[in-house]
Amino acid sequence: MSVARSLTQFRAFAHVGTTEAMAYRAEAFVWLLSGTMPLIMIAFFGAVTRDGPIGRYSTTSVVAYFLATFVVRNLTASRISWQVNLEIRDGTLGGRLLLPVHPLVAYAAESLGAMPVRVLGSATMALVMLAVLASGSLSHDPFIWLLWSVSVVLAWLLSLFVSVTIGALAFFVDSSAKLMDAWLAGLFVFSGYLIPVDLFPPRLRAVVDWLPFRYQLGLPAELMVGAHDELHALLLVGRQLGFVVAGAVITLLVWRRGLARFAAHGG
Amino acid sequence: MQRYATLFLAQLRLSFVASAQYRFEFFVDGAIEVLWTSTALAPLLVVYGLRTSVAGWSFGEALIVVGFFTLLQALLEGVMNPSFVAVVEHVRKGTLDYLLLLPADAQFMISTGRFHLWRSVNVLTALGIFVVAFHDLGRMPSLTSVALGCTLFAAAAVLLHAIWTLAMCSVFFAVKTDNITDVLSATLDGSRWPSSVFRGATRLVLTFVIPLGLMTTVPAEALLGKFDVRMLAASMAEAVLLSAIARFVWTRSLARYTSASS
Numbered sequence: 001m002s003v004a005r006s007l008t009q010f011r012a013f014a015h016v017g018t019t020e021a022m023a024y025r026a027e028a029f030v031w032l033l034s035g036t037m038p039l040i041m042i043a044f045f046g047a048v049t050r051d052g053p054i055g056r057y058s059t060t061s062v063v064a065y066f067l068a069t070f071v072v073r074n075l076t077a078s079r080i081s082w083q084v085n086l087e088i089r090d091g092t093l094g095g096r097l098l099l100p101v102h103p104l105v106a107y108a109a110e111s112l113g114a115m116p117v118r119v120l121g122s123a124t125m126a127l128v129m130l131a132v133l134a135s136g137s138l139s140h141d142p143f144i145w146l147l148w149s150v151s152v153v154l155a156w157l158l159s160l161f162v163s164v165t166i167g168a169l170a171f172f173v174d175s176s177a178k179l180m181d182a183w184l185a186g187l188f189v190f191s192g193y194l195i196p197v198d199l200f201p202p203r204l205r206a207v208v209d210w211l212p213f214r215y216q217l218g219l220p221a222e223l224m225v226g227a228h229d230e231l232h233a234l235l236l237v238g239r240q241l242g243f244v245v246a247g248a249v250i251t252l253l254v255w256r257r258g259l260a261r262f263a264a265h266g267g
Numbered sequence: 268m269q270r271y272a273t274l275f276l277a278q279l280r281l282s283f284v285a286s287a288q289y290r291f292e293f294f295v296d297g298a299i300e301v302l303w304t305s306t307a308l309a310p311l312l313v314v315y316g317l318r319t320s321v322a323g324w325s326f327g328e329a330l331i332v333v334g335f336f337t338l339l340q341a342l343l344e345g346v347m348n349p350s351f352v353a354v355v356e357h358v359r360k361g362t363l364d365y366l367l368l369l370p371a372d373a374q375f376m377i378s379t380g381r382f383h384l385w386r387s388v389n390v391l392t393a394l395g396i397f398v399v400a401f402h403d404l405g406r407m408p409s410l411t412s413v414a415l416g417c418t419l420f421a422a423a424a425v426l427l428h429a430i431w432t433l434a435m436c437s438v439f440f441a442v443k444t445d446n447i448t449d450v451l452s453a454t455l456d457g458s459r460w461p462s463s464v465f466r467g468a469t470r471l472v473l474t475f476v477i478p479l480g481l482m483t484t485v486p487a488e489a490l491l492g493k494f495d496v497r498m499l500a501a502s503m504a505e506a507v508l509l510s511a512i513a514r515f516v517w518t519r520s521l522a523r524y525t526s527a528s529s
Contacts, residue, residue, distance in 0.1 A: 035454070036453050040459070041310070044459065046464070047321050047322040047464035048314055050322070055317070178292075178299055182299050185303050185306055186302075194306060194310050195309060195310050199317070201312060
């Protein structure tokens with residue numbers, strides 16, 4: 001299969017994602033309203049830093065950090081697991097399997113295509129707030145911003161792999177949607193979404209460093225606010241790449257094993 | 268009144284029978300609920316590891332707020348949001364007609380239409396949080412404080428139900444509103460911290476527009492023995508006022524409903 005053909009297919013699926021997201025644009029607005037946890041955390045940590053900085057965070061840098069998590073979450077969150085789960089359970093995956101493109105590529109293209117509509121409003125709002133309220137707390141190092149752009153893509157890929165893998169567990173168990181709920185609870189606590197990871201006690205932090213959650217969300221936010229020097233940032237993005245590769249391998253394994261068990265309509 | 272109590276028990280029994288079919292799921296869901304409570308506790312544990320007081324609240328005191336938040340969340344996610352989803356289905360399919368024809372108040376039947384009983388795990392979690400909180404504070408609440416705390420929490424539940432009803436009425440005006448349950452949950456998230464952490468315009472909105480402070484902070488203060496008669500009056504008044512508004516909007520919205528057969 002030529003590269004040009006693959007690209008055309010990818011674009012076609014991305015277009016499907018964009019069109020679906022456009023059709024339910026009010027839903028995108030609701031998602032925006034329901035993703036306001038970082039703003040609540042700004043209020044909480046704002047109250048904490050009123051009496052002086054906590055760790056390396058002053059009131060301004062706490063605002064910058066949580067707005068950064070808001071931007072990163074909007075850019076990288078993947079909700080594809082519900083769709084994968086549904087398609088496996090109701091058999092519509094059968095139709096998808098007949099298409100001349102790997103379902104994982106189609107899922108990736110659709111979620112990428114839906115992104116502009118979903119994140120345009122939220123990311124713009126948060127970026128404006130960042131620029132107005134806390135631009136001084138953002139990193140001024142071009143190399144860090146280069147790493148940030150790589151890290152956001154890796155975080156998106158990792159979230160996609162986690163989402164597809166958990167969705168694909170529907171091949172084996174009935175309640176894969178609940179596993180996603182459990183994963184999300186872990187993501188909220190250990191990724192830096194609710195608490196910057198450098199405030200964790202040292203022992204817990206050592207564990208969090210080797211869990212995938214931080215690399216799905218916290219790391220790009222930390223890079224935005226200049227929490228790491230260049231060398232350490234490079235090391236962390238390298239580790240993130242390791243998680244992405246592991247995620248890809250696990251996703252493919254689960255998908256292949258699961259597909260062998262799949263019996264669609266008439267299958 | 269007795270008739271509605273019997274109806275309530277009947278609706279509850281139906282939900283129990285439905286969920287008893289999936290016993291394994293019941294326990295899995297319960298365990299996930301406990302995991303989600305950790306999202307409210309983790310920031311407190313980390314911050315109070317480094318500080319002794321935040322916005323005038325000690326660790327034990329802030330835990331009481333989280334306890335009330337967990338209880339309210341159990342109500343919203345266990346009783347109100349499942350019923351919301353049921354209403355959306357009824358309106359889309361046109362089966363709301365059957366509910367309206369029943370010889371009982373439709374708003375009551377809708378509000379008690381579906382329960383997710385595993386959320387009741389949250390009630391036990393909240394009780395556990397209260398025990399830990401008072402252990403940390405090194406004292407027990409007085410009986411009067413407990414009575415006042417319960418009364419104010421009941422007012423909070425009525426308030427939440429009124430806000431939920433207002434949101435639910437949107438189903439008569441828009442097609443795809445299922446996700447409003449997520450917005451309600453996200454709004455309630457603001458009540459997981461004592462209201463004094465909020466400042467400026469946010470505080471005004473959260474006191475008068477969406478009275479989150481009345482929902483968790485005020486019952487917590489009562490349980491801690493910091494009783495304020497003005498707060499009791501404000502909570503009661505707000506609960507009655509918002510419920511009246513919700514009832515009015517519900518009646519008007521229902522008038523717009525064109526049934527499946529008309």
